[in-house]
Amino acid sequence: xxxxxxxxxxxxxxxxxxxxxxxxxxxxxxxxxxxxxxxxxxxxxxxxxxxxxxxxxxxxxxxxxxxxxxxxxxxxxxxxx
Numbered sequence: 170x171x172x173x174x175x176x177x178x179x180x181x182x183x184x185x186x187x188x189x190x191x192x193x194x195x196x197x198x199x200x201x202x203x204x205x206x207x208x209x210x211x212x213x214x215x216x217x218x219x220x221x222x223x224x225x226x227x228x229x230x231x232x233x234x235x236x237x238x239x240x241x242x243x244x245x246x247x248x249x250x
Contacts, residue, residue, distance in 0.1 A: 170196060175246035179237040182208065185246040189220050193248075203239050211240065220247050 172188040188196040195215045200208040202213030215223060224244045232238035 171250045173246055173249045174247060175242070175247040177202075177239070177246075180232065180239050180242050182239050182242065185243060187243070187250070188248050189247070189250050193220050194218065195220060195223065198243070200239065200243070208239060211243070212238055216241070220250060224248055 170188055172186070175185045175187070177183060177185060180203060182200050186197075186199040186201075188198075189230050190196045195218050196234040198212045198215050200212060224247050227240040227244035230238045230240045230244075
């Protein structure tokens with residue numbers, strides 16, 4: 170298992186803690202700050218998903234006028250594993 174504690178940039182969320190198992194699947198994810206209900210929902214969906222598939226789907230997503238978003242920051246956190 171591999172874990173990363175990622176400090177977000179440019180989003181309402183402040184930190185992402187994610188663990189990926191040896192089969193490249195997301196084992197756990199915690200997002201601190203941000204839109205609580207939405208991020209709990211996203212976290213629930215991500216458990217068991219392939220890390221590389223999430224990176225592919227979430228990279229580059231923006232939030233309003235911001236050049237990034239919580240999903241984009243999740244992709245960046247996962248890229249560090």
